Amino acid sequence: MSIKGKLIAGLSIITMILTLLAAVVIWNTAKIHRQLKLFSPTIDYLHDIRRMRSDFYKQGHALAYFLIFRKEGNKADLNKFSAEIKEYLKKTERKAKTRVGRGARGAEKAVNKLEEIGKIYNEFLNSVDSVLRLDGSGKREEAVLLIKKEADLLMDDVLLRKIDGAIIDEVENLDAMYHEVFMRLGLMPWVYEKSFDRTAIAETALHYFLSVDRVDLIVNRQMKKLMDYLVTGNSGNMTMFEEYGVDVKKAFEEVDGIAQVQRELAFKDEKSGQTSMRAVKQRYAEVLESVEKILALRKRGKAEEAFGLMERDLKFLIGGALLTTIDGVMYESKEEIADAHRALLQATISAGLQGLIVLALVLAGIFIVFFRLIGGMVVSLVRLKEGTEIIGRGDLDHRIATPFKDELGELASSFNKMTDAVKESNEELKHFAYIVSHDLRAPLVNIKGFAAELRRSLEEIGSQVNSGAPRGEATDEKGLDSILRRDVPEALGFIDSSVTRMDGLITAILKLSRIGRRELTPEPLDPEGLVRSLLKTLAHQLEERKVAVTVGPLPRIVADKTALEQIMGNLLDNAVKYLEPGREGILEITAEQGPAETTFHIRDNGRGIAKDDMPKVFEIFRRLGRQDVSGEGMGLASVKTLVRRHGGRIWCQSDPDKGSIFSFTIPRFDENTKKTTRT
Amino acid sequence: MEDARHVTILLVEDDPGHAVLIEKNLRRANIANSIITLGDGRKAVDFLFKEGEYGRGSHPTPFLILLDLNLPVLDGYQVLKIIKNDERTKRIPIVVLTTTDNPHEVARCYELGCNVYITKPVEYAQFSDAIRTLGLFFSIVKVPEKE
Incomplete structure (x- = not known):
């Protein structure tokens, strides 16, 4: 598989991963969307159930009023509530069934519960009928007794508990839904960040709704006890009434607490919602005030006046003012929940979209990086390959050009240098x-x-x-x-x-x-000692020609000893041999240490070499200048060969009047490669 | 060179054997002109310009030069360049006679101004023929008189 192919495969895998991520984002967003869509029907359902409960209480109150005041209007109220409740039951059941169809959590359980509630309600109505019949036939005591024994039990212990159970179920369902939403949001951290506040607001709105509902429930229970007391005169009911009064206060405090949280979340301002809750509290206080008056009248034995006050005042204060106000707050709260969820839904969808856009940008970025950088590397590689093939076919003038100054560019220039060397040695x-x-x-x-x-x-x-x-x-x-x-x-x-x-x-x-x-055996050498012993063999000639010799400090090197002797020997020999007769000789041997190589210089003040002859200096059998000195024309050719075999270079500078400088390099010993020679 | 017996042939050749062989074959082609053999390029240049060791001497003109390329001190190319770049000597006909038949070298010599380029055959029979033919050629060549 070619490198290009591998890179494209890698790119495909990255694309697949990102597509998978995008799919996860879409899937999660869709799931959240679905859950949030189910919220509204669930809240609606919850609202309906609690209104049904409110009607149960109202019907209870109506029954009590009838038994107390014996007015046909009260009886009509009783029937009106029956019809309303039956209507609610049907409606709620229908809604619950729709939710089953939409696959909402616990919807089937809710349908079953509603059916049970319907049955029990029918029993309750039957019981109420019996009570009314007994009452109609003048058996008032028996009627009251039947209420206590049957109707009240059905209402308090069975019906209302079932309703409470149904409400708790729905609250649990909502909790589970929130849980899922939070979990899915957690999978998309950037979405979570954006939606977190919205989710918290929506959840708090629900809590507010439920806490107001609790106020409604407890107020209803409390009023029921008041009615029971007024009908039966049993003082136990009054104790319960007081206890519920404490609970109502607690429930109010809870509502206030949640309202505070909402204000902190900047969801509700000081006035909205709070004003209607204040109205609820005011109505409640009015009710309690009225109740106190009635009780005071009763204590003083003024039963007629007490009934009058109830008829005129309390009935309206409870049913018309307090409970209606609470209903208003509940409706308001329900709307707030819906708004909050709509906002949450929008935030989630837009955050999901943002996620998709980011993913698309990341993918685009990867593509750009691939084509710019990696694509460039592939271009370099292809050029390297083609270039080496062309050079390999024998075109030593070809050079590889890569547009990048990276390792591949260095490789190309190394290869070019190698080709230069090959070309030179070929020539x-x-x-x-x-x-x-x-x-x-x-x-x-x-x-x-x-x-x-x-x-x-x-x-x-x-x-x-x-x-x-x-x-x-x-x-x-x-x-x-x-x-x-x-x-x-x-x-x-x-x-x-x-x-x-x-x-x-x-x-x-x-x-x-x-x-x-010859096999070269590189070893650490002291060129200074080597040069001095070579000069000793030339001592006679040096003395004869009055040569001033200086040997500079020469650094230690790693080279083949015999080869270095031959190189130095030849160069020194030449320097002495071609000294200008009649001029006092100068011979200097110096060296400089570079990072990669050591350079030696052998300088003389001899006859020098003509400019035209410079290219032929190192050629075999070439003997330049005046042929007044014996020689084979081999010396410098073998010197060049030996320097080359050590990986070094040799060159010379010369002035026909002033003398020549022969310079050569020996690479510094590389500990890593352990190589200083080449063949 | 019936009319040009006074023309001197300058043989610049470092190999004394070659010089002898060339002279022998020229003589066999009835070249009776005087032949002066010089062993290296420097000597040839010095001779022509009456410098160095030939400073005092007076020598006959005009000349025809037979030049080898592979010479010590100054090689054939250098000699060619000097002669052809000097107003005094540039009209002297130069025959390059060498062992090389490298087209590159041939071209270079003509560029530097050589008049004839002849390769020395390795086979002596051919060598001999070549020199004798050259001798015949010399006998009909016109050489510019002294300027």
């Missing part, structure tokens, strides 16, 4: 082959030529001997004498010297080849 090799073939050819021409001349001389000798011509008489032919004394020895002499020269050349080439093949 040198060609040049070497050319020089060698030329130099070997020259004596061959001589050998062949003089062999032919010899043959010619032989033929001439033969023809002159056969013709019997007298010695030295031939006009256009050479005399035998001159042939034998001059031509033949000359030819033999040239043949001889040519063979000797060829032998010398071949020996020199073999020597150079041995230098190139």
Whole structure:
């Protein structure tokens, strides 16, 4: 698989992961959306149930009023509430069934409960009918007794408890829904952050609703006890009435506490909601005030006046003012919950969308990074590959260009440097082959030529001997004498010297080849000591030519000892050999330590090298300048070979009047690679 | 060179054997002109400009130069460059006679102003033929008189 393929595969995996994340975001948002959509029907349902409960109490009050005042209007109220409650039961049951259809939590349980409540309510109505019948037939005592024994029990112990149970169920359902919403929001931290406040507001709104409902419940219970007392005259009911009074106060405090939390969440201002709750409290106080008056009248035995006050005042204060006001607050609160949930829903959806946008941007960013950086690397790699292939095919002039200055760019420039080196040594090799073939050819021409001349001389000798011509008489032919004394020895002499020269050349080439093949053993060396001992062997010449020698401090290096001796030996030898006669010699050996290599300089004030001759200095068999000093033309060629084999470079600067400086480098020993030589 | 017996042939050749062989073959082609052999490039230049060791001497003109490329001290290219770049000597015909047949070198020599380029054959028979043909060629060549 190509690198490009691998990178594309990697990119695909990243894309898949991000798509998966996007799917999680969408899925979660959808789930939250669904839960929140189910909130409103659940709250509606809750609201309906509690209104039903409120009606139960109202019907109870109506029954009590009828028994107390015996007015047809009270009886009509009783029937009105029955019809209303039945209507509510149907409506609520219908809503509960719709919720079952929508798969809401605990909806089926709610339907069952409602059915039970319907049944028990019918029993209660039957019981009420019996009471009314007894009462109608003048059996008032029995009627009251039946209320106590049957109707009240059905209402208090069964019906209202069932309703409470149904309400608790719904509150639990709502809690579970909130739990799920919070959990799913937790999976999307950025959504959670945005929706957290909204969720808290929605939850507090629900708490407010439930706490007001509790006020409603307890107030109803308390009023029921008042009615019971007024109907039966049982003082136990009055004690309960007092106890419920304490509970109502607590319930008010709870509502206030939640309202405080809402204000802190900046959800409700000081006035809204609070004003209607204040109205509730005011109505309640009015009720209590009226109750006190009635009780005081009763104590003083003024039963008629007490009934009158109840008829005129209390009935209205309870049913018309207090309970209606509470209903108003409840309705208001329900609306607030709906608003809060709508807001929460919007916040969640917009946060989900933001999440998707962020994911899309991240993906786009990854694509850009891929195509800009990694794509660039792939381009570099492809260029490197193509470049090495072109160079590998033998085009040593090709150079790899990469647009990036990273490791791949360094690789390319290293490769280019390597190609430079290969090209250089290739050129040198060609040049070497050319020089060698030329130099070997020259004596061959001589050998062949003089062999032919010899043959010619032989033929001439033969023809002159056969013709019997007298010695030295031939006009256009050479005399035998001159042939034998001059031509033949000359030819033999040239043949001889040519063979000797060829032998010398071949020996020199073999020597150079041995230098190139010899195994180098790098070891730590002290070049200073080495130079000084070499100078000792030259002592005689140095003294003769009055040479002032300075050997600078030379750092220790790692190199092959024999090779360094040959390099230094040759360079020092040359420096001394080519000193200008008649000028007092100067010879300086110095070195400088670089980070990667040590550079040595051998400076003389000798005859120097002409500018035109500089390129040929290190070539084999080349001897430049005045040929007044003996030599083979091998020295610098082998020096160059040895320096190269140590991984170093050699060059020279020269001024024909002032002398030459030969410089060469030896790479510093690398502990990591343990290599200083190359082949 | 019937009319030009006074032309001197300057043979610049470091290999004394080659010099002898060339001279022998030229003579066989009936070249009777005087031939002066010089062993390196420096000597050739000094001779032409009457410098150095040839400072005092007077020598006959005009010249025709037979030049080897692979020479010590100053090589053939350097000699060619000096002669062809000097007003006094640039008209002297130069025949480059060398063992190299590298097209690159041939081109370089003509660029520097050489008049004829001849490769020395390795086979002596051919070498001999080549020099003798060159001799015949010399016999009909016109050389500019002294300026």
